[in-house]
Amino acid sequence: MDAYTIEKKDMKILLKRFQEDYKVFGPIKPGLESKFDEIKSIEQLHLDYISTVLPPKKFFHPPKEAMFSYKIEKGRFTSKEIKQNEKILIIGIHPCDVYALLKLDKLFSGDFKDPYYQNRRKNCVIVALNCVKPSEYSFCSSMNTGPFLDKGYDILLTDIGTKYLIELGTKTGEKLIEGLNLKKATKDNYHEKKRRLETSKKKIKKSMDALKISRIAQKNLHHEVWFDLGECGGVAGSLPCLSCGSCTFVCPTCYCYDVYDTVDFSLKSGTRNRELDSCQLLEYGEVAHGGNFRKDRKDRIRHWMLCKFGVAAGGSNSSCVGCGRCIRVCPSKIDITAVAKAIGGG
Amino acid sequence: MKNDYSPHSAIIKDIIVEAHDTNTYVLEFTDKKFQKDFSWCPGQFMMLSLFGIGESAISISKVGDNGSLYSTIRNVGNVTNSIFNLKKGDFIGIRGPYGLGWPVDKLRDKDVLIVAGGMGIAPFRGLINYIKDSRKNFRRLEILYGARTPEDMIFRYDFKDWRKIKNSNLDLTVDEISIGSRSSCKIGLVTSCFPSMKIHHRNAVALICGPEIMMRYAAKCLETIGFKDEQIYLSLERRMKCGIGKCGHCQVGLKYACKDGPVFNYAEIKQFIHPL
Numbered sequence A: 001m002d003a004y005t006i007e008k009k010d011m012k013i014l015l016k017r018f019q020e021d022y023k024v025f026g027p028i029k030p031g032l033e034s035k036f037d038e039i040k041s042i043e044q045l046h047l048d049y050i051s052t053v054l055p056p057k058k059f060f061h062p063p064k065e066a067m068f069s070y071k072i073e074k075g076r077f078t079s080k081e082i083k084q085n086e087k088i089l090i091i092g093i094h095p096c097d098v099y100a101l102l103k104l105d106k107l108f109s110g111d112f113k114d115p116y117y118q119n120r121r122k123n124c125v126i127v128a129l130n131c132v133k134p135s136e137y138s139f140c141s142s143m144n145t146g147p148f149l150d151k152g153y154d155i156l157l158t159d160i161g162t163k164y165l166i167e168l169g170t171k172t173g174e175k176l177i178e179g180l181n182l183k184k185a186t187k188d189n190y191h192e193k194k195r196r197l198e199t200s201k202k203k204i205k206k207s208m209d210a211l212k213i214s215r216i217a218q219k220n221l222h223h224e225v226w227f228d229l230g231e232c233g234g235v236a237g238s239l240p241c242l243s244c245g246s247c248t249f250v251c252p253t254c255y256c257y258d259v260y261d262t263v264d265f266s267l268k269s270g271t272r273n274r275e276l277d278s279c280q281l282l283e284y285g286e287v288a289h290g291g292n293f294r295k296d297r298k299d300r301i302r303h304w305m306l307c308k309f310g311v312a313a314g315g316s317n318s319s320c321v322g323c324g325r326c327i328r329v330c331p332s333k334i335d336i337t338a339v340a341k342a343i344g345g346g
Numbered sequence B: 001m002k003n004d005y006s007p008h009s010a011i012i013k014d015i016i017v018e019a020h021d022t023n024t025y026v027l028e029f030t031d032k033k034f035q036k037d038f039s040w041c042p043g044q045f046m047m048l049s050l051f052g053i054g055e056s057a058i059s060i061s062k063v064g065d066n067g068s069l070y071s072t073i074r075n076v077g078n079v080t081n082s083i084f085n086l087k088k089g090d091f092i093g094i095r096g097p098y099g100l101g102w103p104v105d106k107l108r109d110k111d112v113l114i115v116a117g118g119m120g121i122a123p124f125r126g127l128i129n130y131i132k133d134s135r136k137n138f139r140r141l142e143i144l145y146g147a148r149t150p151e152d153m154i155f156r157y158d159f160k161d162w163r164k165i166k167n168s169n170l171d172l173t174v175d176e177i178s179i180g181s182r183s184s185c186k187i188g189l190v191t192s193c194f195p196s197m198k199i200h201h202r203n204a205v206a207l208i209c210g211p212e213i214m215m216r217y218a219a220k221c222l223e224t225i226g227f228k229d230e231q232i233y234l235s236l237e238r239r240m241k242c243g244i245g246k247c248g249h250c251q252v253g254l255k256y257a258c259k260d261g262p263v264f265n266y267a268e269i270k271q272f273i274h275p276l
């Protein structure tokens, strides 16, 4: 497909076009941290961001959502699916976060489909942004999920100086820029993209041997690392895990959720809801008679790490994309790449 | 798009009291066509749903001739307690059936050992009836069922029929018998019946369902009398919020208990359930 360029100062034209058909979301920076939020004017859009606290997963698998509204009349219930039909466009998603969505796409499909996730995905346009400023915690290059993207986008932007290179991935993307009279991309523009990719890669300090760790992790279920992480010591200068669940909350591929019902004052109607849950919390593994099959902290942190290494039930559909958010937010300074190295998957 | 989280409405046709904390609910779908098309196999479960309260994974213990579903429920908490407040004629939601159930084809021409503890007998009821109905496909059947007291035993009205199954044995064990009770149950753990079983472990398959600690212990004991891990199957109990492999709660190693289980080969999951 054709590619174009747009001057950075002209981005408002692009935004205006997007806003004609979609509610637009993108990175903003209201304080010290960046986050994805609605973009009403071009001044808010902060494409120059490093990483956001929460991944864009929140638009598709939100921290909390209502699934059904229900009514109970004369003991009989009726329920109605709460549909998500809002058309949105997200601009500025980094490759790691796009890869995370591609994984969740698989997780939420299969024999049983998750209509909530799928509807939201179907109604969303992805305008991705190649990552020229990886964070100090990133290791996407070892996970093959960045810093540049080759799939999963409708439109792909790359910062090439005073301009963005605009590449198109789908018909939807193509349609969106139709008639904007953008300049066709030149060989030089592509050359500049390539140069920036190389520079970006060099900025990535952390690494993990994704293949190797997924191969050896299962054979090391009783490795001392898990004891150090869970009970005492810590790994590579970290403190032991506190089971706070921050890692799971900021992880773009963590999908676990809990379901709960709310009841209106009438006691005759209400909603069935779900919210993100965390395998790090003690309650997650409870069974009858006070049993808990992941009672020890070391079992819980091990379970999460194995999941991120791609060797839990989610397989590669919930494995790590190297965004580094968990390392950044961990109050104990646990670094998943250091843990992998300690097990021998460096 | 079809919504797998959406429960189907069913009416409670009958309630059978099994024990002081356990009832069997006979359920019929409001949608008769759905009921007609409902197919299941022993060991599968469904999600019972009460809007305003929540959902619980409950085994299908039997399907009646007219397609009504039998679910036998112990009152342990939030959802189950609310189900106990329901009466004949009340409505409940059902999703499912889910899971893979007992490996019936692996039992063909084998001695079958069933080890059940407490509520763990529920998913076996369908299997025992299945074996009874196609008796020639299976060899010896040993049913070992343990409960806290004789009064806690469920499906007691079935025992007579089970005892009539050719080439079979039903052994009942309890932790205690109250003074004056005329129970024929043995006192002890179900595993205490292992030595007197008349099965040939070389050509047998053992199926276990009960509290996890009991299953681990039973599996260990079976190993010591010559069973290989591959000959042992367990039905795991895990907290389940969706039943369809999306909520993550029931993960066991590389599998979801709801979708890939709840019945697992012991060899497959041994390392993921706590060591003794």
Ligand SMILES: Cc1cc2nc3c(=O)[nH]c(=O)nc-3n(C[C@H](O)[C@H](O)[C@H](O)COP(=O)(O)OP(=O)(O)OC[C@H]3O[C@@H](n4cnc5c(N)ncnc54)[C@H](O)[C@@H]3O)c2cc1C
Pocket: A286, A287, A288, A289, A290, A291, B045, B054, B055, B056, B057, B058, B059, B060, B071, B072, B073, B074, B075, B076, B077, B078, B079, B080, B081, B119, B122, B123, B236, B237, B238, B239, B240, B262
């Ligand atoms: C495949 C499968 C089949 C089952 N079949 C039956 C059955 O035939 N009959 C029956 O009575 N029960 C069965 N159970 C157990 C049943 O699902 C739980 O007892 C029930 O969900 C408890 O819900 P509650 O809201 O009443 O209790 P809660 O108020 O949620 O909790 C009460 C106690 O039960 C524990 N618990 C909650 N959910 C589960 C769960 N899914 N598994 C184990 N412990 C849990 C809690 O940690 C707590 O200790 C089955 C479970 C599974 C996974």
